[in-house]
Amino acid sequence: MASDRRIGVLARHLGVEMDFESHTATAISASPTSGFQGNSVFSHVVRAPEDPILGVTVAYNKDPSPVKLNLGVGAYRTDEGKPLVLNVVRKAEQQLVNDRSRVKEYLPITGLADFNKLSAKLIFGADSPAIQENRVTTVQCLSGTGSLRVGAEFLARHYHQRTIYIPQPTWGNHPKVFTLAGLSVKTYRYYDPATRGLNFQGLLEDLGSAPSGAIVLLHACAHNPTGVDPTPQQWENIRQLIRSKGLLPFFDSAYQGFASGSLDSDAQPVRMFVADGGELLVAQSYAKNMGLYGERVGALSIVCRNADVAGRVESQLKLVIRPMYSNPPIHGASIVAVILKDRNLYNEWTIELKAMADRIISMRRQLFDALRARGTPGDWSHIIKQIGMFTFTGLNSEQVAFMTKEYHIYMTSDGRISMAGLSSKTVPHLADAIHAAVTRAA
Numbered sequence: 366m367a368s369d370r371r372i373g374v375l376a377r378h379l380g381v382e383m384d385f386e387s388h389t390a391t392a393i394s395a396s397p398t399s400g401f402q403g404n405s406v407f408s409h410v411v412r413a414p415e416d417p418i419l420g421v422t423v424a425y426n427k428d429p430s431p432v433k434l435n436l437g438v439g440a441y442r443t444d445e446g447k448p449l450v451l452n453v454v455r456k457a458e459q460q461l462v463n464d465r466s467r468v469k470e471y472l473p474i475t476g477l478a479d480f481n482k483l484s485a486k487l488i489f490g491a492d493s494p495a496i497q498e499n500r501v502t503t504v505q506c507l508s509g510t511g512s513l514r515v516g517a518e519f520l521a522r523h524y525h526q527r528t529i530y531i532p533q534p535t536w537g538n539h540p541k542v543f544t545l546a547g548l549s550v551k552t553y554r555y556y557d558p559a560t561r562g563l564n565f566q567g568l569l570e571d572l573g574s575a576p577s578g579a580i581v582l583l584h585a586c587a588h589n590p591t592g593v594d595p596t597p598q599q600w601e602n603i604r605q606l607i608r609s610k611g612l613l614p615f616f617d618s619a620y621q622g623f624a625s626g627s628l629d630s631d632a633q634p635v636r637m638f639v640a641d642g643g644e645l646l647v648a649q650s651y652a653k654n655m656g657l658y659g660e661r662v663g664a665l666s667i668v669c670r671n672a673d674v675a676g677r678v679e680s681q682l683k684l685v686i687r688p689m690y691s692n693p694p695i696h697g698a699s700i701v702a703v704i705l706k707d708r709n710l711y712n713e714w715t716i717e718l719k720a721m722a723d724r725i726i727s728m729r730r731q732l733f734d735a736l737r738a739r740g741t742p743g744d745w746s747h748i749i750k751q752i753g754m755f756t757f758t759g760l761n762s763e764q765v766a767f768m769t770k771e772y773h774i775y776m777t778s779d780g781r782i783s784m785a786g787l788s789s790k791t792v793p794h795l796a797d798a799i800h801a802a803v804t805r806a807a
């Protein structure tokens with residue numbers, strides 16, 4: 366029969382022996398591509414280590430201890446230790462759900478137009494000349510990380526200098542994002558462990574000897590992991606140096622509003638660089654300041670010399686994005702747009718944001734007081750001096766390992782603590798652990 370013949374050809378092709386009476390396969394032999402029998406074509410794949418930051422949560426989740434505490438990833442918790450969905454976010458989501466005219470069509474490659482305009486306004490200021498002159502292009506990306514990646518891919522393709530200088534230390538994902546995008550990563554001195562402050566001289570020297578045109582990554586505020594930011598005067602000196610050497614600033618703004626509690630104050634360094642008329646890139650994230658972590662909402666803005674360049678740059682950003690993820694998700698960006706567009710919701714947001722920043726600041730004070738009360742050796746004033754979500758404690762990796770083993774406190778091995786994960790109830794436990802770690806090693 367013709368059908369038997371066709372099945373036979375197909376079966377031979379698949380390496381299957383057929384019993385033509387019953388039309389069932391009697392034996393399956395290994396396909397020529399599967400290597401030796403029983404072995405995976407992936408058997409050479411070695412197990413990768415967990416991520417230095419997100420892996421802390423993986424370890425935390427496995428710990429059955431009732432006193433365990435996750436101070437690894439920078440994720441805000443209430444004083445009851447619970448994740449927080451902002452009230453304004455709930456309201457905006459309700460509006461979106463109630464609006465039956467909303468559909469789930471694809472967004473354009475560049476994302477939600479309203480979201481992009483409002484995001485540029487948020488970081489550059491409502492009266493920014495660069496926005497008025499139409500020389501900013503903003504594209505919606507997958508949170509801060511995605512914005513950094515798209516910006517870096519664009520630079521690797523279209524910018525004449527492939528070297529990017531990142532601070533030492535910096536967020537652990539920075540070197541990986543930039544290297545994979547095709548940039549070559551170098552570091553500039555930033556933190557001085559001796560003073561637990563900024564190594565300003567080292568920073569100026571390293572940027573001063575960078576090749577002309579090199580890209581410089583700057584944390585817009587609340588530097589991660591050190592919690593150390595330049596003063597306004599130091600920012601002005603950095604700006605002058607960067608502009609005089611023709612370096613290209615790439616700001617990472619992952620914590621706008623989290624450093625000072627004010628969205629405008631935290632954007633000042635970026636706005637200083639825009640005000641001089643020069644070009645720059647900014648990656649924005651709404652993960653922390655709107656608590657939209659898992660919604661992956663962010664934006665990349667490139668401030669260009671004029672509107673014509675900005676238009677051409679945007680056309681090329683689309684060519685970067687389209688083969689990467691085609692176009693960004695709609696829900697989170699719609700939440701942000703609803704909040705930023707409505708004066709009342711916006712005001713409500715700033716109040717909730719300030720409350721989060723204030724709670725973090727009060728955790729700094731409580732931890733500092735608790736260590737003082739215990740007479741823990743050392744100067745812990747950096748806990749109250751540092752800014753943003755993290756305290757860079759100065760604890761070494763053995764001390765961190767000890768605190769995890771004996772006290773079930775989870776944090777990154779560089780001694781960084783997420784203050785936002787701490788609460789009044791857990792401060793004593795953390796202070797006990799730090800005290801034990803420090804006195805044990807001494």
Ligand code: PLA
Pocket residue numbers: 418419437438439440507508509510511536538584589617619650651652658663
């Ligand atoms: N840039 C900096 C400086 C960051 O600290 C983070 C997040 C991001 C960008 C990216 O955030 P997003 O993609 O979620 O917007 N850093 C966290 C989380 C809070 C992480 O490592 O992914 C941290 O714990 O360091």
